[in-house]
Amino acid sequence: MKPIYKRLIFFALLLGIWELGGQIGLWAEIILPPPTKVFTSLYVGITDMTLIYDLIASFRRLIIGLVIALLIGTSIGVLIAKSKTADDTIGSMLLAFQSVPSIVWLPLAIMWFGLNEQAVIFVVILGGTFVMAINVRTGIKNVHPLYIKAAQTMGSSGIDLFIRVIFPASIPHLVTGSRLAWAFAWRALIAGELLTTGPGLGYTLSYASDFGDMSLVIGVMIIIGVIGSIVDQLIFQRVEKSVARRWGL
Amino acid sequence: MFISINQLNKQFLDKDKNPSIVLKDINLQIEKGEFVSILGPSGCGKSTLLSIVAGLTEATNGEILVDGKAINKPGKDRGMVFQEAALFPWINVLENVIFPLKKEMSKKEATKQARNYLKMVQLTNYLDHYPHELSGGMQQRVAIARALAMDPEILLMDEPFGALDEQTRTRLHGQLEDIWIQTKKTVLFVTHSISESIKLSDRIIVMGTRPGTVLTDIKVDLPRPRDEHKEEMLKIEEHIMSYLKKEIDKVVSEELNHEANL
Numbered sequence: 001m002k003p004i005y006k007r008l009i010f011f012a013l014l015l016g017i018w019e020l021g022g023q024i025g026l027w028a029e030i031i032l033p034p035p036t037k038v039f040t041s042l043y044v045g046i047t048d049m050t051l052i053y054d055l056i057a058s059f060r061r062l063i064i065g066l067v068i069a070l071l072i073g074t075s076i077g078v079l080i081a082k083s084k085t086a087d088d089t090i091g092s093m094l095l096a097f098q099s100v101p102s103i104v105w106l107p108l109a110i111m112w113f114g115l116n117e118q119a120v121i122f123v124v125i126l127g128g129t130f131v132m133a134i135n136v137r138t139g140i141k142n143v144h145p146l147y148i149k150a151a152q153t154m155g156s157s158g159i160d161l162f163i164r165v166i167f168p169a170s171i172p173h174l175v176t177g178s179r180l181a182w183a184f185a186w187r188a189l190i191a192g193e194l195l196t197t198g199p200g201l202g203y204t205l206s207y208a209s210d211f212g213d214m215s216l217v218i219g220v221m222i223i224i225g226v227i228g229s230i231v232d233q234l235i236f237q238r239v240e241k242s243v244a245r246r247w248g249l
Numbered sequence: 250m251f252i253s254i255n256q257l258n259k260q261f262l263d264k265d266k267n268p269s270i271v272l273k274d275i276n277l278q279i280e281k282g283e284f285v286s287i288l289g290p291s292g293c294g295k296s297t298l299l300s301i302v303a304g305l306t307e308a309t310n311g312e313i314l315v316d317g318k319a320i321n322k323p324g325k326d327r328g329m330v331f332q333e334a335a336l337f338p339w340i341n342v343l344e345n346v347i348f349p350l351k352k353e354m355s356k357k358e359a360t361k362q363a364r365n366y367l368k369m370v371q372l373t374n375y376l377d378h379y380p381h382e383l384s385g386g387m388q389q390r391v392a393i394a395r396a397l398a399m400d401p402e403i404l405l406m407d408e409p410f411g412a413l414d415e416q417t418r419t420r421l422h423g424q425l426e427d428i429w430i431q432t433k434k435t436v437l438f439v440t441h442s443i444s445e446s447i448k449l450s451d452r453i454i455v456m457g458t459r460p461g462t463v464l465t466d467i468k469v470d471l472p473r474p475r476d477e478h479k480e481e482m483l484k485i486e487e488h489i490m491s492y493l494k495k496e497i498d499k500v501v502s503e504e505l506n507h508e509a510n511l
Contacts, residue, residue, distance in 0.1 A: 146335045149305050149331070149335070150329070150331065150335040151348075152305060152323040153305065153327065153329040153396075153405075154325065154328075154348055155323070155324065155325040155349060155352075160352075168337070169339070171339065245381065246339065246379055246381055248338050248381045
């Protein structure tokens with residue numbers, strides 16, 4: 001059997017049990033509303049555009065935050081890969097920052113920027129920057145020495161060598177870094193939105209929770225999960241695979 | 250002399266900070282247009298010697314002069330082909346060959362020159378292929394075209410065919426010989442294959458190991474193509490083998506002693 005069929009049957013079974021369990025009263029609707037209810041609130045949310053606006057608002061923050069994170073992350077990565085002093089100082093700090101979930105910065109961010117858009121974007125930026133920096137550093141440090149030697153025998157050195165050889169050679173790590181940065185930024189975004197004002201997917205989630213609308217809560221959870229896996233599998237994994245193939249990894 | 254290597258020494262510090270001598274008192278004079286092989290067992294420092302000529306490795310002392318000028322860093326007058334093709338995987342075949350030309354000529358000229366050299370290695374049908382789409386032999390031909398494209402005086406080759414299968418290697422020997430005759434480059438060719446060195450070179454520098462020294466310098470005075478002179482080639486091979494036999498025995502007995510001391 002093809003994996004796609006296995007997957008379809010699996011999800012059909014899961015939905016069936018979920019729906020049936022609610023129908024025969026194994027659990028109360030407020031504990032776990034049945035899929036039909038969830039899909040109804042998703043349908044309502046999409047047709048009256050509220051979820052669409054949430055989605056647009058969330059993506060706007062994500063894209064702004066992620067782009068800034070990738071730019072800063074790449075710059076820091078290049079700096080710590082090229083300068084031993086920077087690596088010994090900033091580099092060690094990065095590892096410490098990377099092990100702190102970026103959402104813990106939110107209280108400070110709210111103090112600095114207020115309970116608004118900027119605070120969330122700040123958390124998103126922190127979510128993506130460190131992992132990007134670490135991967136860029138790894139990429140640059142691990143460029144095959146043979147590429148560098150070959151380029152040197154062809155008269156390349158300094159900045160020229162960096163732009164034409166070292167940087168392109170580390171693109172596989174750059175792609176991996178971007179993928180991880182996206183994953184961290186996406187999680188940071190939702191967490192940040194949960195604790196601030198709307199519109200946004202995280203905000204709607206906490207709003208629905210306050211009103212006991214569990215079917216909308218699950219609906220938003222589904223949107224978050226679906227978007228997360230679509231971006232990861234359709235964009236990043238594909239790019240990663242084709243890069244790995246061409247780079248001969 | 251075109252290339253002049255004088256009293257060259259190279260030593261590394263090993264793990265325990267003990268100096269280990271890789272090359273000892275190498276003296277070598279090479280004429281313009283000569284095809285010279287450097288032959289020796291692994292560990293004799295032949296690749297290090299080539300790397301020093303390329304300017305990629307520093308000598309501990311001694312000097313190398315090319316056309317009267319001392320060498321201390323890589324330069325476009327010396328093209329290098331490594332054992333691995335070392336093509337850049339993010340650009341296609343044509344762009345790889347254009348790489349060394351980019352700064353010194355217009356895009357159009359560079360493309361024309363690159364195409365010429367790719368034609369010389371018979372790869373005009375693969376201009377827009379990426380390195381991962383080519384076989385090992387084809388990649389190595391691109392690497393040769395790339396080294397030639399910047400029109401160096403000297404072509405340095407570090408076991409360029411070592412990783413290829415026998416048939417491909419034989420074919421590339423023929424191509425390299427043709428290219429050498431056409432372009433009249435001075436070639437310094439590092440190999441551990443005796444037959445390869447006899448087939449290709451005007452002169453064979455046989456090196457011994459630990460420390461790396463020049464054992465002998467053999468002139469190969471056979472008309473080309475040499476495959477038609479199998480008997481003479483065999484004689485030279487036996488002659489070289491008599492030198493290398495002692496070296497290989499030395500390595501084996503050293504390894505055995507080392508093991509006995511463990």
